[in-house]
Amino acid sequence: MEIRIINATETLPLRSAVLRPGRPLAAAQFTGDKLPTTKHFGAFRDGQLLGIASIFLAEMPEHTGLAALQLRGMATAPEVRGAGFGRALVVACVAIARENGAEILWCNARIPAVGFYQKLSWEIIGEEFDIPDVGPHFRMWRPLTGQ
Ligand SMILES: CC(C)(COP(=O)(O)OP(=O)(O)OC[C@H]1O[C@@H](n2cnc3c(N)ncnc32)[C@H](O)[C@@H]1OP(=O)(O)O)[C@@H](O)C(=O)NCCC(=O)NCCS
Numbered sequence: 001m002e003i004r005i006i007n008a009t010e011t012l013p014l015r016s017a018v019l020r021p022g023r024p025l026a027a028a029q030f031t032g033d034k035l036p037t038t039k040h041f042g043a044f045r046d047g048q049l050l051g052i053a054s055i056f057l058a059e060m061p062e063h064t065g066l067a068a069l070q071l072r073g074m075a076t077a078p079e080v081r082g083a084g085f086g087r088a089l090v091v092a093c094v095a096i097a098r099e100n101g102a103e104i105l106w107c108n109a110r111i112p113a114v115g116f117y118q119k120l121s122w123e124i125i126g127e128e129f130d131i132p133d134v135g136p137h138f139r140m141w142r143p144l145t146g147q
Contacts, residue, residue, distance in 0.1 A: 018075035
């Protein structure tokens with residue numbers, strides 16, 4: 001498996017299939033996808049894109065004032081789940097975030113994904129909240145200033 005930088009358009013088929021199923025491809029576009037400060041990562045095996053993750057320049061609501069990046073669009077193809085693709089993508093995002101001087105990486109985690117982030121040393125902050133049309137989430141974060 002190999003992690004590479006990809007562009008916003010390349011994320012759309014997998015993002016749509018995993019995170020916005022049954023909706024038009026356009027529903028998988030995020031505001032800011034094409035900003036120069038946004039980076040998209042792809043996890044490839046045998047040339048096939050099987051995992052995606054993106055990081056956006058965005059303050060964390062609970063820690064405004066700290067240099068922060070938001071992880072969004074985290075998804076792996078069902079046939080490779082549990083095989084380390086998600087972990088490799090998050091590791092790549094952490095490395096780039098550190099290189100760019102971020103102090104915090106954060107995300108809005110769907111409830112079924114909370115255990116995944118916890119496994120990677122992310123922590124829940126605050127109470128459960130709802131994102132319309134997507135469902136219940138917890139804010140999670142990973143400080144980048146320590147180990
Ligand atoms: C969440 C998701 C990205 C995880 O990707 P993945 O490729 O399966 O993750 P990995 O194989 O790298 O897993 C890393 C570790 O976390 C564990 N893990 C993975 N998903 C988990 C989950 N939902 N709950 C608890 N632990 C989980 C794995 O077992 C693995 O543990 P190990 O290192 O002890 O073997 C993937 O399940 C997915 O795309 N889900 C649907 C979309 C989604 O919910 N995205 C997140 C939106 S916030």
